[in-house]
Every structure is written in C-alpha cells, then in structure tokens.
Amino acid sequence: MILKKIKEQTQGNHTSLENSPFLRPISQKSLTLTQYITILKKFYGFFYPLELQLTRFPIETYLADFGQRRKAGMLADDLQHLQPHPASILPMCYDLPEVHTLEQAFGCLYVMEGSTLGGKMIYKMVNDTLGLDHTNGISFFYGYGAETGPKWKAFQQALEAVSSRAPAKDEQLIEAANNTFNKLKKWFESE
Numbered sequence: 001m002i003l004k005k006i007k008e009q010t011q012g013n014h015t016s017l018e019n020s021p022f023l024r025p026i027s028q029k030s031l032t033l034t035q036y037i038t039i040l041k042k043f044y045g046f047f048y049p050l051e052l053q054l055t056r057f058p059i060e061t062y063l064a065d066f067g068q069r070r071k072a073g074m075l076a077d078d079l080q081h082l083q084p085h086p087a088s089i090l091p092m093c094y095d096l097p098e099v100h101t102l103e104q105a106f107g108c109l110y111v112m113e114g115s116t117l118g119g120k121m122i123y124k125m126v127n128d129t130l131g132l133d134h135t136n137g138i139s140f141f142y143g144y145g146a147e148t149g150p151k152w153k154a155f156q157q158a159l160e161a162v163s164s165r166a167p168a169k170d171e172q173l174i175e176a177a178n179n180t181f182n183k184l185k186k187w188f189e190s191e
Contacts, residue, residue: 002163002170003156006110009174013181018118022188026122031129036137037083040075043140046093046187048072050108050180053096057105062158069151071112074140081137093187097179103169106162107176111184113155116143 017023023039025031051072059066076087099105119141126138134142144151163170 002159002173005170006107006159006174006177010110010177010181013178013185014114017181017185017188020185020188026125026129029125029129031126033082033130036126036130036132037079040078040082040140041090042188044072044075044079044087045091046096046184047075047112048087049092049094050096050099050112053099054105054108057099057102059102059105059109062106062161063109063155065151065154069113071115071140078137078140082132093183095183095186097176097183099176101169101172102162103166103172104176106159107173107178108180109155110159110173110177111180113152116148117152119143120148 022042025035026039051070063069072087079085079087079090097104097108099108120143123134123138123141123143126141127133130137132138134145159173163173
C-alpha cells in the first residue's frame with residue numbers, strides 16, 4: 001500500500017521541515033505578525049509555481065476537485081488581508097521538485113495536501129498567538145475547515161488509484177514527495 005510506504009519513507013524529511021528554525025516561532029508561540037507574513041510569503045513563493053507545474057498533468061482524472069484545492073489562492077488572500085500588495089511582486093522559488101510524470105505530481109501533492117492536516121494545529125497556534133482567524137489572515141492554515149478530514153480521505157483514495165495503475169512507479173512518487181519536503185525546507189532557509 002502506497003499510503004503506508006510514503007508516510008514511512010518521508011517521515012524524516014517531514015519532521016525536518018516541521019522542526020526547521022523558520023517555522024519554530026509558530027510552535028514556540030513566539031510568532032510576530034512580521035514573521036507570520038514572511039512565512040505566508042515563502043509558502044506562496046513555493047506553492048504558486050509548483051501548482052502551475054502540476055496543471056500539466058491529468059490530476060482531475062483521479063482527484064476531481066483538484067481545481068478547488070489550490071493553496072496559492074488562499075495564501076494570496078491571507079497576504080492581502082495582512083499586507084496588501086500584489087502577489088506578483090513576491091519572490092518565487094525556481095528550485096522546485098522535478099515533475100515529469102503523474103506519479104511525481106502526486107508525490108508533490110502528498111506534501112501540499114498534507115499541509116492541510118498539519119495546518120489545523122498551526123491554525124490554532126497562530127490564532128492563539130496573533131488573534132487572527134480564517135476570515136482575516138489564516139485561511140491557508142484553516143485549509144478546508146470541517147471538510148479537511150473527508151478531503152484528505154479523498155486524496156488518499158486518489159493516491160492509491162494512481163499507485164495501483166503503475167505500482168512500479170511508487171518510488172517516483174515517494175522520491176517526489178521527499179524532494180518536495182527538501183526543496184520547501186531549502187526555500188524556507190534561503191534569504
């Protein structure tokens with residue numbers, strides 16, 4: 001089963017990203033508004049170009065609501081609430097994971113969709129620390145709200161379907177997920 005394999009084989013990189021110094025102020029509840037805006041900008045600068053890459057693949061064949069799962073739009077909305085500027089002036093990451101196959105696209109999506117699960121905890125911490133909510137600056141971490149669980153299950157089913165069509169390509173999927181974690185961490189650490 002791909003779900004067990006991908007979780008086990010990406011755990012180290014996932015944990016490394018979560019514990020990165022860039023994100024640490026969130027868990028330590030020492031987050032300032034300026035730091036939070038920087039975090040949102042970094043997520044936007046990574047997710048926006050990656051989402052553009054993913055549109056080249058028939059993801060909707062397996063995940064019908066892919067169009068509504070875009071994270072860059074939520075990030076742009078949050079930034080507009082907190083520091084109104086056009087998103088087009090934000091720095092973009094160009095050192096993205098390689099995506100040449102549907103399996104690699106789903107490896108990237110594993111990280112992006114997984115951010116909605118971890119986002120629930122981050123939402124609470126940011127809400128407690130800065131007093132913001134999903135209507136004024138934390139929609140990205142709010143994710144799908146009450147639909148987060150069902151949407152994660154739907155993503156898991158899509159991931160299984162992609163894996164079952166070509167199980168020999170599971171390593172591509174897992175490698176793409178690990179690359180996404182690593183590239184995102186590297187982007188967070190860049191100036």
